[in-house]
Amino acid sequence: MKTEITGKTLKALGFAEGKILGLALEILKNNFQDIEANEVQKLLKKVKNYPENFLDDEILSVLATAIIEEANPRSDGIIELIANAKTYTVFGEGYIEDGAKNQMNIAMKLPVTEAGALMPDAHQGYGLPIGGVLATRNAIIPYGVGVDIGCRMALSIFDIPEKYYFGKDAMYKRELIAHTKFGAGQNYSGNERADHDILDSDDFNATPFLKNLHGKAWAQLGTSGGGNHFVEWGIIDFAERDEILNIDKGRYVALLTHSGSRGFGATVAGQYTKIAKEICKLPKEAINLAYLDMNSAEGQEYWIAMNLAGDYASACHEVIHKKLTKAIGAKVLVKVENHHNFAWKETLNGEELIVHRKGATPAGKGVMGIIPGSMTAPGFLVRGKGETSSINSASHGAGRLMSRTKAIQSITKSDMKAILKDHNVTLIGAGLDEAPMAYKDINQVMAAQTELVDVIAKFEPKMVRMADDGSRED
DNA sequence: ATGTAC
Numbered sequence: 001m002k003t004e005i006t007g008k009t010l011k012a013l014g015f016a017e018g019k020i021l022g023l024a025l026e027i028l029k030n031n032f033q034d035i036e037a038n039e040v041q042k043l044l045k046k047v048k049n050y051p052e053n054f055l056d057d058e059i060l061s062v063l064a065t066a067i068i069e070e071a072n073p074r075s076d077g078i079i080e081l082i083a084n085a086k087t088y089t090v091f092g093e094g095y096i097e098d099g100a101k102n103q104m105n106i107a108m109k110l111p112v113t114e115a116g117a118l119m120p121d122a123h124q125g126y127g128l129p130i131g132g133v134l135a136t137r138n139a140i141i142p143y144g145v146g147v148d149i150g151c152r153m154a155l156s157i158f159d160i161p162e163k164y165y166f167g168k169d170a171m172y173k174r175e176l177i178a179h180t181k182f183g184a185g186q187n188y189s190g191n192e193r194a195d196h197d198i199l200d201s202d203d204f205n206a207t208p209f210l211k212n213l214h215g216k217a218w219a220q221l222g223t224s225g226g227g228n229h230f231v232e233w234g235i236i237d238f239a240e241r242d243e244i245l246n247i248d249k250g251r252y253v254a255l256l257t258h259s260g261s262r263g264f265g266a267t268v269a270g271q272y273t274k275i276a277k278e279i280c281k282l283p284k285e286a287i288n289l290a291y292l293d294m295n296s297a298e299g300q301e302y303w304i305a306m307n308l309a310g311d312y313a314s315a316c317h318e319v320i321h322k323k324l325t326k327a328i329g330a331k332v333l334v335k336v337e338n339h340h341n342f343a344w345k346e347t348l349n350g351e352e353l354i355v356h357r358k359g360a361t362p363a364g365k366g367v368m369g370i371i372p373g374s375m376t377a378p379g380f381l382v383r384g385k386g387e388t389s390s391i392n393s394a395s396h397g398a399g400r401l402m403s404r405t406k407a408i409q410s411i412t413k414s415d416m417k418a419i420l421k422d423h424n425v426t427l428i429g430a431g432l433d434e435a436p437m438a439y440k441d442i443n444q445v446m447a448a449q450t451e452l453v454d455v456i457a458k459f460e461p462k463m464v465r466m467a468d469d470g471s472r473e474d
Numbered sequence: 475a476t477g478t479a480c
Contacts, residue, residue, distance in 0.1 A: 014480080045480075048480090049479075049480060053475090146475085184475075184476055227475050229475080260475070261475095265476090266475060267476085267477095269475090270476085
């Protein structure tokens with residue numbers, strides 16, 4: 001920290017005297033040495049106001065936990081957790097932090113839980129860990145799906161051999177910039193707005209709450225948002241012909257997108273988590289796993305809203321893919337897409353269950369999926385093997401190695417430039433928190449899930465667009 | 475991940 005922040009400054013930020021102020025000062029003593037004091041102040045203010053967003057932060061989680069605990073004193077009428085919970089399978093045991101395992105242990109103790117699994121890219125999240133799969137009996141957990149409902153991958157493989165990509169950087173860059181929009185709160189207005197059948201879905205009329213969100217959904221249709229979302233050109237390599245996809249051995253130009261249901265889904269998630277927490281009182285350690293009975297009005301409303309958010313996320317990808325396919329004048333040979341933040345009704349060992357995948361790729365037998373690496377590491381087109389112990393699931397990426405805060409502190413701009421140059425990747429936007437070094441090694445993660453998926457083809461990013469880091473600043 | 479409220 002370039003200037004000292006005192007207890008007085010913290011009090012002005014709203015930190016109450018006592019344990020929390022002490023913890024904050026302790027953290028400041030040992031961290032953020034290279035960061036401007038006003039940046040650190042902004043960060044602390046965020047922790048104070050939105051502590052739930054910092055529960056997986058290596059440095060700030062202690063402070064965030066203390067703030068949440070102080071605001072949520074224990075109350076009565078609480079649903080009891082199960083003492084001897086069922087076990088679950090962990091894939092890639094060695095790569096997974098304790099925080100994620102602890103969260104999964106708690107999720108297994110819910111009275112509605114039937115089975116669980118942890119994917120090799122798992123890390124601590126909010127409620128259910130990212131990379132957590134949970135099968136419940138007739139209950140839906142809004143935070144078992146996550147804030148970005150229907151967050152998904154979409155891949156279009158074009159009839160363009162690799163050799164026609166090179167030398168056309170300017171064209172690919174121009175179209176990528178012209179037809180994508182990034183950053184929290186970003187939208188289109190007037191005639192810029194995209195059209196899609198999803199806008200006519202009768203489900204927008206299911207409740208007044210959903211009806212109110214139609215305008216926002218329309219304006220944000222075809223936008224990508226922020227965080228780890230991206231739109232990228234790359235080369236996909238089929239080492240051999242795939243009969244099922246009917247695609248020959250070779251290297252093709254492809255488009256890969258990662259984004260979700262934008263403000264629409266986030267609003268649905270926030271609303272129904274709040275409702276679930278009011279109805280379903282759980283002990284403090286499980287508070288974010290509040291669930292809705294599928295037979296209740298609220299449960300049914302969430303189910304409709306969640307599915308609409310999933311279809312909306314899919315529509316956003318479709319709009320982006322259509323615009324870019326047209327812009328480069330290509331024909332799509334194969335399209336593959338999959339949600340990785342969602343819940344499905346699936347049959348497991350003869351019983352119909354609600355399978356929540358929060359940052360996990362569906363991997364039922366023969367089911368196609370996409371597991372991205374990072375902006376420089378390869379992604380993989382996979383085919384599920386239908387492994388029951390993973391509840392027909394696989395990882396949804398490499399998983400973070402560093403929290404965003406840690407990445408910003410420890411990775412430099414020149415580190416980032418060097419690794420991009422090394423891999424011959426052009427980057428538009430993105431902050432240091434999305435640097436490849438902030439992610440686990442995708443090859444290790446793939447090696448930990450050979451029982452779960454077969455690799456069909458390998459995707460190498462060539463030109464990546466993400467949100468500018470400025471778009472996340474307050 | 476989102477975008478409001480501090």
